[in-house]
Amino acid sequence: MWMILICVTVTGLLGGGYYVSVSALTGIFLFGILFYRMYFQKKIKAAWDLNMAAIAVLVFAYLIISLWAVDSGMALLGFVKFLPLLLFYVLVSGQPEEREKMISLLPMLGALMTLFSFLMMQFPVYEEWVSVAGRLAGFFQYPNTYALFMLVCLIIVLWRMERKSLDWLDVVYALAGVFGIAMSGSRTVFVLTAAALVWILIDRLRRRKTSFHMKASETASAGNAKKIGAGKYRTVLVTAAGVLAVLAATLAVLALTGNLGVLERFTQITLSSSTFLGRLLYAKDAIPLILSHPFGLGYYGYYFIQQSVQTGVYSVVNVHNELLQMFLDVGVIPAVLMCAAVLRSVFTKRTGGRNRLVLVMILLHSLFDYDLQFLAMGFVLILFLDMRNVKEYKVPVLTGTVIGLAGAGSLGLAALGGVSDLQYTSGNPELALRIYSGNTLAEIQLLTEADTAEKMRERADSLIAGNDCISVAYSARARAKFSEGDVRGFIEDKLEAIRLAPYQYDEYIDYLEILAYCEGQYLENGNTEDARICAERAAEIPEMMDQLREKTSSLAWRIADRPQVTLSYENLQLIQEMEEMAGEQND
Helix, strand or coil: CHHHHHHHHHHHHCHHHCCHHHHHHHHHHHHHHHHHHHHCCCEEEEECCHHHHHHHHHHHHHHHHHHCCCCHHHHHHHHHHHHHHHHHHHHHCCCHHHHHHHHHHHHHHHHHHHHHHHHHHCCHHHHHHHEECCEECHHHCCHHHHHHHHHHHHHHHHHHCCCCCCCHHHHHHHHHHHHHHHHHCCHHHHHHHHHHHHHHHHHHHHHHHHHHHHHHHHCCCHHHHHHHHHHHHHHHHHHHHHHHHHHHHHHHHHHHCCCHHHHHHHHHCCCCCHHHHHHHHHHHHHHHHHHHCCCCCCCCHHHHHHHHHCCCCCCCCCCCCHHHHHHHHHCHHHHHHHHHHHHHHHHCCCCCHHHHHHHHHHHHHHCCCCHHHCHHHHHHHHHCCCCCCEEEEECCHHHHHHHHHHHHHHHHHHHHHHHHHHHHHCCCHHHHHHHCCCCHHHHHHHHHHCCCHHHHHHHHHHHHHHCCCCHHHHHHHHHHHHHCCCHHHHHHHHHHHHHHCCCCHHHHHHHHHHHHHHHHHHHHCCCHHHHHHHHHHHHHHHHHHHHHHHHCCHHHHHCCCCCCCCCCHHHHHHHHHHHHHHHHHHC
16 A cells, blocks of 8 residues: 555656656556566456446547547557556555545645645745746646645545544644645635535534434433534534634734735636636537547647637647546547546445545536646545445466556556656657657657758658648748748648638738738749739738638637737738739739
């Protein structure tokens, strides 16, 4: 258990397991533990249930979908990223006592993370590692998911505070939970925290009421019944008073540390906020994609294709909704199976009140954010699932050999993908691409760094061959063709770049300016036919922008990044002058 706990803790420390490199390291470590159990203990004990089936289908879907994904190379990295979820489930599902020990340690880990990250936040050299725009993000480096983790820790502590002997450490953990949530500035988690507190108080009252009736029926004394009733309400009042005391202590700490300003975000909770409407816009644009690609787009497929289908201005790697993200990544079947597994745990009577509350909070928050993209949060979710059909199997030599070979292949891919991702995030895209040629993000970065038309053309051609949805690749190739004197090729690729990213206003301006330049050169050389083509293409730009304006969602005008779909007066004048110059030459 301690080896697995150490693995989970390290994953949490390394960005919560968001990066593929961390997932690769975690997967190798977990497979090592599994290998030890298979070959030295000669047995595997696990829950062979719907959860196991759903997680296995989800993980291997990322592998299979590489056959038709938007980007096959990046799709394989999705398999590397989520494989540890399956390994973790196999290792912990057959160990209920060990799982409970791990759950009981989460508040301590959360409190330590809050303490150290808050201290690091006070030093500019470390601040960017644990905070975002003045909001505490913990080691997740993302305030909203960090806040959700602290809410899970808070629920665990409050649930066990019902014991008669109150542990002072639990008070500290509760204070750390509330303080962390407040410092994160996460408005969604703030609302969920309030709902969780109400849930806990109601549950406490309901259970005390049940206990009261049972005890009252066992005694014929009215006086004893009154004492029991008084004790019932006293327990609830003590719980409420404890919660208020923790809130008051948190406010005091915020005031002493000069961080009360972070609470201003909570006064701005509204359904008309830019962030909330932005998430609605993401979902609105994602649903048609799901309907047209029911078998998924692959890992990072949504990111590459989103600009061509969006109806507003945004650029996000994830759709900020885990349910939709699963549909987008791996398609309908794996997503439905995973939802069914989690919902079964929520609604079954076998699930205890604490676990049900945690699962509900994670589910609700995941509808507005991408929590499960963090491997550590995936592990937390698994710990609270209802696990059934726990059986211990001896591992035959042949089965172990097959699993070992498959695991070796998976770990080989994990090593390549993980090291490549580490090099990319460390600022070494060329080495990242040499290690794993499917790292499209590294190749895009190299494209943007290309300093000659030849290199630009080479990189662009390579990118388009593997992924024909990258606007910047077509834009770069258009530039290369222009420098080579291929104006018609430039027009073709530039129009494709604009089609794939229609809200990139600078692309229209760049297109117009080069067309104007080319027209002037053609007219100087007496080439009126090509000059006329340039003028005609320039005249199409206002119409293209009119069509874009009609396509734009009403939500797009209510968020912070609003689309620019109108040319300036100077640019409209330039188009008119181009038409006049071409007309004069034809006359």
